[in-house]
Amino acid sequence: MMQEQIFDVTVIGAGPAGLAAALAADHAGAKTLLIEREARLGGILKQCIHDGFGLVRYKEKLSGPEYAERFIEQLPQSGVVTWTLSFVSQIKRDGTDSILIVITREGMKQVRTRSLILATGCRERTSRQIGVHGRHCAGVFTAGTAQYYTNILGKLPTKRCVILGSGDIGLIMARRLTLEGAEVVGVYEAKPTPSGLTRNVSQCLWDFEIPLHTSKTVTRLFGDARLAAVEIASVDACMCPIAGTEEIIPCDALILSVGLIPENELAESIGVPIDAKTKGAVVDEHNETLLRGVFSCGNALHVNDLVDYVSESGEIAGKAAASRSNCARGLVPVECDNSLLYIVPQRICRNAEKQDRLFFFRSARDMDNATLTITKGGNTLYAKKFAHLRPPEMERLPIRLTPEQLVGNEPLRFHLEDSEHA
Numbered sequence: 001m002m003q004e005q006i007f008d009v010t011v012i013g014a015g016p017a018g019l020a021a022a023l024a025a026d027h028a029g030a031k032t033l034l035i036e037r038e039a040r041l042g043g044i045l046k047q048c049i050h051d052g053f054g055l056v057r058y059k060e061k062l063s064g065p066e067y068a069e070r071f072i073e074q075l076p077q078s079g080v081v082t083w084t085l086s087f088v089s090q091i092k093r094d095g096t097d098s099i100l101i102v103i104t105r106e107g108m109k110q111v112r113t114r115s116l117i118l119a120t121g122c123r124e125r126t127s128r129q130i131g132v133h134g135r136h137c138a139g140v141f142t143a144g145t146a147q148y149y150t151n152i153l154g155k156l157p158t159k160r161c162v163i164l165g166s167g168d169i170g171l172i173m174a175r176r177l178t179l180e181g182a183e184v185v186g187v188y189e190a191k192p193t194p195s196g197l198t199r200n201v202s203q204c205l206w207d208f209e210i211p212l213h214t215s216k217t218v219t220r221l222f223g224d225a226r227l228a229a230v231e232i233a234s235v236d237a238c239m240c241p242i243a244g245t246e247e248i249i250p251c252d253a254l255i256l257s258v259g260l261i262p263e264n265e266l267a268e269s270i271g272v273p274i275d276a277k278t279k280g281a282v283v284d285e286h287n288e289t290l291l292r293g294v295f296s297c298g299n300a301l302h303v304n305d306l307v308d309y310v311s312e313s314g315e316i317a318g319k320a321a322a323s324r325s326n327c328a329r330g331l332v333p334v335e336c337d338n339s340l341l342y343i344v345p346q347r348i349c350r351n352a353e354k355q356d357r358l359f360f361f362r363s364a365r366d367m368d369n370a371t372l373t374i375t376k377g378g379n380t381l382y383a384k385k386f387a388h389l390r391p392p393e394m395e396r397l398p399i400r401l402t403p404e405q406l407v408g409n410e411p412l413r414f415h416l417e418d419s420e421h422a
């Protein structure tokens with residue numbers, strides 16, 4: 001029989017969220033285990049060799065590996081036990097404890113933990129998920145895979161490519177591949193506006209004279225063993241291709257940057273409720289899910305725009321996981337209408353000691369001079385004006401809410417109104 005190892009807090013995933021969570025739990029005095037399936041710590045940051053990480057947290061422009069190193073170098077002085085090349089294959093629940101089955105180089109291990117933090121990151125949508133027609137020959141990559149080939153393996157995956165989708169990783173790869181000598185014919189985006197951060201559109205496309213074509217998509221692939229060309233067409237307001245607008249572009253690679261999906265198979269396997277809008281767990285302001293003792297943070301919780309917020313969410317989860325109790329939380333639902341893409345957290349604890357709450361949200365569309373209001377049972381608790389809101393840019397909103405404001409079972413409702421729709 002497998003011997004069981006016991007920890008106060010166990011963190012799955014050693015990207016920036018998991019590293020911050022494990023260190024925060026350790027600082028709070030918890031016996032902490034950090035489990036990572038890859039050989040090295042740092043998660044996706046290992047392959048992000050461009051700068052721009054840590055501007056909020058360190059007021060410095062760090063590369064991904066440099067940013068990760070700021071956390072990794074703290075581990076030897078901490079009490080965190082780290083297992084790499086270790087894959088969590090199964091989780092079971094025993095009351096509010098979690099039992100993990102972990103596959104390691106030394107064989108299978110069983111871990112019992114009082115608090116579990118899921119920091120498993122996200123994965124990229126593929127061509128199968130967006131329904132591109134034609135032969136799926138070699139040469140179709142997600143932007144993250146192209147980044148891995150270029151930055152980790154040192155192999156250029158294309159000489160002439162088309163990028164579909166204007167997400168941040170696609171924009172960053174447009175610049176990276178250009179710097180490495182490949183020709184990037186253009187970035188094609190089905191929506192009328194780019195999906196990535198404004199700073200990435202400017203620094204990765206405009207500075208390198210790479211064209212951005214909005215309201216266009218790839219409709220077909222051509223090629224036998226290797227991609228030879230793609231067909232591009234304009235799309236209407238419902239994103240349906242418009243007949244007669246097709247053009248064929250010769251290229252040896254199609255690079256996809258069409259969205260990230262939080263990785264939550266383990267969470268779902270133990271019945272953690274998932275928010276249909278974020279595709280991450282429903283959590284309270286401590287990042288505790290609706291399953292007591294199970295926490296979620298980083299891109300597994302919702303896709304963040306900046307790594308600094310990923311680390312912050314890990315710290316919130318780590319600190320709370322170390323000191324968690326099973327006392328009733330008195331959860332108040334937090335909802336948003338369709339003027340917001342989503343709101344996190346989706347619950348707040350009426351019984352929490354701290355009255356300062358941190359919310360993250362994205363607007364549903366570009367808005368100027370927008371007013372955010374938070375109401376409960378018809379009463380306006382909070383209002384704030386924003387000069388500009390764009391869906392790719394996530395908003396971080398600290399708010400003080402008193403116990404008196406949280407009395408009653410009505411949800412807190414978030415609503416945005418701009419000059420266009422007032």
Ligand SMILES: Cc1cc2nc3c(=O)[nH]c(=O)nc-3n(C[C@H](O)[C@H](O)[C@H](O)COP(=O)(O)OP(=O)(O)OC[C@H]3O[C@@H](n4cnc5c(N)ncnc54)[C@H](O)[C@@H]3O)c2cc1C
Binds near residue numbers: 043045122123172307
């Ligand atoms: C391909 C890609 C490229 C990106 N590039 C950029 C960029 O250039 N700039 C930027 O600001 N943001 C980028 N991002 C966003 C980036 O993911 C976040 O900023 C941040 O790295 C997310 O941190 P995380 O810790 O939540 O997830 P990750 O960094 O993804 O870490 C999750 C970790 O969990 C581990 N894991 C998952 N499941 C298990 C399991 N069952 N057992 C053990 N370990 C497990 C994974 O191996 C991984 O190390 C990129 C994202 C992706 C997917």
